[in-house]
Amino acid sequence: MKVVVIGGSAAGLSAASQVRRLASDAQVVVLEKGRDLSYAACGMPYNLFFRDTPVEALYALSYDTIVNGRKIDYRLRSEVAAIDPMRQKVQVLDHVNGRVYEEGYDALVYATGNRPHRLDLPGFDDENVFYFKTLEDTRRTKEFLYERAPKTALLVGAGYTNLELADVLSNIKIRTVLLEKAPAILPAFCPAVREKVEEKLQEKGVEFFAGVDIYEKAGNVVKTSAGDFAAELVVAAVGVRPATEIFAAAGGLLGVASAASVNPYLRTNLPNVFAAGDCAEHYVRQLGRNGYMPLGPVANKQGRLAGSNLIHPDNMRRFSGIDQTAVFKFFDLTIGTSGLNERQLLGKDAAYATVIVDNDTRVAYPGGGRMRIVLFVEKGSGLLLGAQMIGQDVVAKRLDVLATAIYKGMTVFEIAELDLSYAPPYAPVWDPVLVAANQAIKMA
């Protein structure tokens, strides 16, 4: 059995490792285009802050562990140029040795990730414009940051990455401006969360402009519909696109958002080709259909499952799906969502109530903060459809309680009955989650 994996990051290395676990005699080849081992991409913004921590600290495993420990034939700077699905071979551009070769496979895992949209505008290919998608981008951004010591940064696009960067850059005293083309920040979040984000931007002196069209970059000035902005450093994070060109060129079927279309077992339409991670579709349980939400946990889960299923083709397991849980840090706030968001709710027929509850996170012990919980609750049934949180102290793992409730289809009546942990260092006697559920009961 010979397994080839295209792409050596989260999904790819998970797949390769799972193949090794289940089939000690299989040959496992990972073809990674870049120069970096699998890394924790979500940790990249924070790495900028720690000048003396090399970006390679984000590697998930060492080369030795991958190659000698897990016996994976992991080849860096090995770009796949084409897949021949009939002959079950890939064409590899070996950038280390400057040669081209073919590699045959019995099963292939396509795990190429995604790529950032680039701004096709004058000046946005300058050396001080970064897209901050790969570890190589992070390496270059960090070098620029500490060698050139810019005093101003312009962040284009107000999604998770740039909000995390706004936090980090502000903390290293770089004056930061955030521009967003859409009329509001964080479109997946409701206004009750967004207003708290905007308050924090203001408090921290990060200027934010929404509904902005960018015209061009001329030297260190970016011209926009909101005026000119000084920008010694520009980071553009304006969306991503699954890296599915090679797959599509081989006849691979694309689905949601141009991601590789996968069936419940993560198989694509090409024989013996699976797809996983940021280049693939992700089944959304609540919607009952595939969506696209490229995040680390789903990449790891899909990679592992693809590895299992290709080894056990007669006993494949279905990918159970996601509940769209996502969280990020923003200054002293944590911001998270799970389940359906308002855009998705407005597309459904069911009537729902929005419950917004503000709470202290501790009462009889120092160190707590404030937290806002927003619940979207189906009218009549009380079913929890979605939850969003923003606040201080422990937010992410409180959100997980509601993610669990969403997974299990719990109502707010049930959530109010939960026996959640209480001691003064951790919670008020009525945990904010219970307070929110009790409030929701009145409106359900």
Add this chain to the structure above:
Amino acid sequence: MKVVVIGGSAAGLSAASQVRRLASDAQVVVLEKGRDLSYAACGMPYNLFFRDTPVEALYALSYDTIVNGRKIDYRLRSEVAAIDPMRQKVQVLDHVNGRVYEEGYDALVYATGNRPHRLDLPGFDDENVFYFKTLEDTRRTKEFLYERAPKTALLVGAGYTNLELADVLSNIKIRTVLLEKAPAILPAFCPAVREKVEEKLQEKGVEFFAGVDIYEKAGNVVKTSAGDFAAELVVAAVGVRPATEIFAAAGGLLGVASAASVNPYLRTNLPNVFAAGDCAEHYVRQLGRNGYMPLGPVANKQGRLAGSNLIHPDNMRRFSGIDQTAVFKFFDLTIGTSGLNERQLLGKDAAYATVIVDNDTRVAYPGGGRMRIVLFVEKGSGLLLGAQMIGQDVVAKRLDVLATAIYKGMTVFEIAELDLSYAPPYAPVWDPVLVAANQAIKMA
């Protein structure tokens, strides 16, 4: 409608407040034996650490809020000496004015809490022996601590309270010894948790002796089967007993652990008398019967429900029960449990597996720690029966994910499918909860 509540702390004040919310014209009298308003009892150990924070900072509400805001006739130092269930009157000893009077009721809430077992041994009535159950105890202990500045403390009994105190006292540089009569610390926890507690005791220089019989206290020396111990300050926390004497004397039926026996609506056998909180039984969902677990959240929930049910006797709601969730802080560790413990599991027929998983709480971000998760899983079905955790970083609210799973009767197969939040400041990409569930799947 006139409602009398005996006991003005968590359950009592919750009941009174709920009556006021639901029946603005009801007369609500709270008879509190002590001199303190309702307080957060779980915060008492920590208050000792903060010399300048008065113990009254633990009051849940101000007198003004209770009396003028909520229109509750809240009477301090008003001890109920007897209940006459036929005439629906209570006899009150008014210690403020030195008089005795009767107060009639249409409905009565019995919410007297519990009392500590006292050590009936020579010397254990000395002024430097504390039982640390009430705010008054805390006040006296704190005065002693800062005015007499003891250098050694002897803690008798190794339950939650004394472990919390060991933490606090060590932090104010008092040499602390912990004695336990039972052969091991924390009997509700499994050995995999206990060994971590004992490691921490050792690390922090708190001497611990199990299986110790205490003989007497002579001056500042306590004589035991493990030798003599210096003890300028002694705190005995060797169990509690529900304060149900007055209730029983009136013909009230006692149940588990001598707590007031209650039906699902929190009614007792006495007409129009409800019981709630630390003096009452608590329905344990997994056992399908009443138990006794005197903790803050259940007291608040039961108090509120008793208040609702006495106002709406024709539309009473059942107390949904508890899942035995408990958590406490111990130095840099958090220790928690939810669901069935090993003693309870050994009493059941079902075969179960114990899964122990150690994990980092963060990988690509500083500030994390180590965490141990123990799962008790039913063999065959994979049903999660119980969970215990000990570790650093965010433990309590991770335990809540498993408390939610236990409430809903989830299997480890389902838990492994949860879409839990991930970002480097909060978790590894595989949250320890998912790692534990995946490990459990192999053994289920």
